[in-house]
Amino acid sequence: MTMFRLHRPARALLAAAGLSAVIAVTGCAPLVQPVVEDRGYIFDPSDLEKLQTGASKEQVRTVMGSPSTVSTVDGEAWYYISSRFETVMFYRPKEIERTVAAVYFDKSEAVQEVAYYGLEDGQIVNFVDRTTPTRGKELTILGQLFGNLGRFNNPGAGIPSVGTGDPNQRR
Structure with a gap:
């Protein structure tokens, strides 16, 4: 009885095929469950139904609590945002759902509309931008490279050159 032997390239190919099959099968199954978190006002449907046209701001505050934000124009609207x-693994959190209840008041501070x-x-507005705008010329990469060509021609412009002096002298 002879034993079936594979040559080294054939074994490597077989191992690669097996590894590919394992990755393909496990790649289809969700291995990592996303983390879901609620932020902001937690809506209770029964509280939202209690808001009636003509209710005062104090009645709204008693039912709904403090608003997430208030309109910047005379406080004529309160917003409750949820x-x-x-979040999946190390990726940035992605907003998958947003609910905003806007309570609009008239001049007598009574509920006009919900x-x-x-x-x-809506659209997401980034109030805090983490990039600083630059002022001046917008140069392309070629403009930056060729713009520096003439700046380094004068070797005696007050910049000490490397390797001058006595190599045996210590500082």
Whole structure:
């Protein structure tokens, strides 16, 4: 009885095929469950139904609590904002759901209207931008490279050159 032997390239190819099959099978199954978190105001549907046209600001505050934010124009609107974020592994959190209840008041500070908005009704506005705008010329990479060509022609411009002096002298 002879034993079936594979040559080294054939064994490597077989091992690669087996590893590919294992990766393909496990890649289809969700290995990592996303972390879901709620942020902001947690809506209770029964509280939202209690808001009636003509209610005072104090009645709204008693039912709903303090608003997430207030309109900057005379405080004529209160906003209760709730968001749901999903985070998968090390990626940035992604907002998957947003609910905004807007309570609009008239001049006598009575509820005029209650409106509901979702994620599809608005756009995300970044109030804090982490980039600093630069002023001046916007140069391309070629402009930056060729712009520096004439700046380094004068070797005696007050910049000490490396390797001058006595190599045996210590400082």
